[in-house]
Amino acid sequence: MGGERRGRGRGSSVRTATYAAGGVVLLAGCASMPDSGGLRGVESTPRQEAQVRVFAMPPSEDATPTQIVQGFLEALTSDDPEYRTARQYLTREASETWRPELSTTVLANGPGALADRPARENTRALSYTLTGTQVATVDAEQAYTPASGPYSKIVHLTKDEKSGQWRIDAVPQGVVMGKSDFQRNYMSVNKYYFASNNVETAATDLPIAVADPVYVRRNVDPTTRMVRSLIDGPTTWLDPVVRSSFPAGTALRKGAGPLTPDDRGRLAVPLNDKAAEVGTGRCEEMAAQLLFTLRGLSPAVEEVELRADGGQMCLLKDGAETVATRGALNEPDYLYYVDEERRLVRIAAGNSDTDPDPVPGALGDGEKALRSVAVARDERTAAGVAIDGKALFVSSLVSGSSLGDPVLRSAGKTEQDRLTPPSWDAQGGLWVADRDPAKPRLYLLEKGAGEPLEVRTPGLDGRVRAVRVAADGVRIALVVEKGDRLSLQVGRIERSRPDGGTQERPTVTVLELREATPELEQVTAMSWAGDSRLVVVGREQGGVEQMKYVDVDGSTPDVPLPAALTGVKAVTASEDELAPLVAYSVDGIVRLPAGAQWQKVTEGTAPVYPG
CATH class of the missing domain: 2.120.10.30 (TolB, C-terminal domain)
Known part of the structure; x- marks a missing residue:
């Protein structure tokens, strides 16, 4: 996971079934990891082209503890929107408490996994220590921060008495992957807010847009996720010096999404009632924030229509540059x-x-x-x-x-x-x-x-x-x-x-x-x-x-x-x-x-x- 394949001197750790028409790759984790003893790296999936989506395979019948850990780690690097496959490697209780959206830990190479030697009398429990060298973290706000130092977390497995199947019952919050998998899975996108304290340029009275870079999963509906992130507000670091034109409590209308621009490049964004009463000027500022933000994605968004309470609030189609500058x-x-x-x-x-x-x-x-x-x-x-x-x-x-x-x-x-x-x-x-x-x-x-x-x-x-x-x-x-x-x-x-x-x-x-x-x-x-x-x-x-x-x-x-x-x-x-x-x-x-x-x-x- 995350490490480069070249020069490792061993074969692939992953079986793949490829569906070319849909651009889908299914992963099945089956690398050999020892149940005890030396440390081995969990290898990376190869870098894929942007249009290729990668999905993990669920655990096989009677999978060994090693295969469960391997499969879970591979599933973390897939394009599964809600990590449903990864959750199949967990017990029901662990799945209910695991929050993958809380953080992403990026390691220089894929996480190594060391199986701890179990007590002889305990044949239904086993733990692995995940290790590596940190290079960055992405927090719950999707903000990237460089990091350094060792990474060490415990994954605990248990064997179900009735089914006889191994599952993970204790897992670290968030997800972890190697740098190359992170680069394949995530992309940096600027979301835009306005400089506060009435900061304007010396040449114009337009508000100044400020970029707030965040990381989103590349192939998991990035348009909708960026709209949600923008509406949620700026990252903690930037928040004291910027403002958003979206009123407090604004959100996408319940059930909205996925958001996709039409063939004219127009994106309709349905909002809840918190935004329904804003005036035209403020609505256009909201639309400008969206236009600046979504231009970094594909397909490109050329026009934004904001809707609330069943009707159109405003349509910005002459360009965000008429509303704000950057x-x-x-x-x-x-x-x-x-x-x-x-x-x-x-x-x-x-x-x-x-x-x-x-x-x-x-x-x-x-x-x-x-x-x-x-x-x-x-x-x-x-x-x-x-x-x-x-x-x-x-x-x-x-x-x-x-x-x-x-x-x-x-x-x-x-x-x-x-x-x-x-x-x-x-x-x-x-x-x-x-x-x-x-x-x-x-x-x-x-x-x-x-x-x-x-x-x-x-x-x-x-x-x-x-x-x-x-x-x-x-x-x-x-x-x-x-x-x-x-x-x-x-x-x-x-x-x-x-x-x-x-x-x-x-x-x-x-x-x-x-x-x-x-x-x-x-x-x-x-x-x-x-x-x-x-x-x-x-x-x-x-x-x-x-x-x-x-x-x-x-x-x-x-x-x-x-x-x-x-x-x-x-x-x-x-x-x-x-x-x-x-x-x-x-x-x-x-x-x-x-x-x-x-x-x-x-x-x-x-x-x-x-x-």
Whole structure:
């Protein structure tokens, strides 16, 4: 279960009967596991194509304890919606108390099973210890969390006095499987909510959609399950900073499902009476949440019709973009970088042009030599850190604009102990960290000006070396230095407004930082590359430099890796996933068009898309 077959030096542990027309594979567990003694791995079922559905075989007559355990573990990896076959391996009492939906434990390889030697006088009871190395868990909210350490759980069997059949009478809650079975059975899907605290972009008054990645079973009615998950609300980690337009108590109408779009791509979603009284505007926000969420599934959903109390509430068919915005919808006009004269220059983002133009205004005039830059998401304002890292400047991208005084200074003694490259959020806030060991701080300059606001970072263990804020304005990615390690951590941004009394300024806090790349020891560059995805450059302990995509929950997305590139010093991507990846390496500034290899753009440093 979960382990790769190759190189194990033994035959298949699974008999299969295949029905090609229906795309169904039936599993029968019959691997040889000893009733006592050494540990043997429970092998994985092979990776299947997406259209192939896998179902397990029920226990055979007079199955041995080994076959019962094997069959049960195999049944956990099937596409049986309610695990009915897996329950046939349990006693009636165990089946009634077992809750497979509570969690999924992912192991590096399939679970091993060690039969404990029973007492001689007891021939009707036997237990097995399931073992392995954890790599992740998926909880009852379907949220993924990386994990590590040993896995050890007991499965107890008993022999029925009347029938003489062995069955499992004590089983761990949830399900367990190897990594390859998890990848075959589950897929990551973003569900969408709206940033709370009246967070809006600087360019529009539309609410900002925030991605909340969860894992669902790939071949078990994912459309209906994602609709239910979305209506149930956000995951615990994201909940404090988002809102849902679905009223409390909303659910699918009793008996609804499975939900399937018609041949025009329209999905009708029948809701209970809790949603019946909402107005058109709120109903369309609910429909937008569904459209953003279900576009990641197949067949694609193009229109959403919400129904309640026997009638239509609203129909959203002109696109969710008319109701809300999200980072992936923002197409950058330009790619920006620092040229050899240390000026801020730009080239058009949507073509193969390699001839840059200095940006309008002071940062493009060469008045101040720059080492790093950031451009606001509306591309009207930019920030630059001076060549020595001591000062941060902000200037309008308008011809004739002046530079003015620095908006922030660092007293760090060396260039590496001064200001990080800055980053803009969607509300026009400018984020930067001061790496001064004597006073390390994370700062926010609202609207890119005024007195820098010190951002609270409880739970931060280390010093911030790099900052990137997500387009939604409620999540932030930090490279954190502790000792010799540089880790990528993602936190939640919480804002409290002035109370009108003693509190004159808002309080901004980064909470619940979690590692997104626990396997990397040195993260040297990173950038947001989608609504819930980052591109990261780093290396494992004793390994070589690599570039990879990671999701904010620490999982690895099922997308191709970027082409190999050596000597990467900086990387930038747009939340618009159609924009090419751009890096600064030993070859200068290079970009990676879709389906191609890295291409030299020009000489220069510090490439950035807006953000």
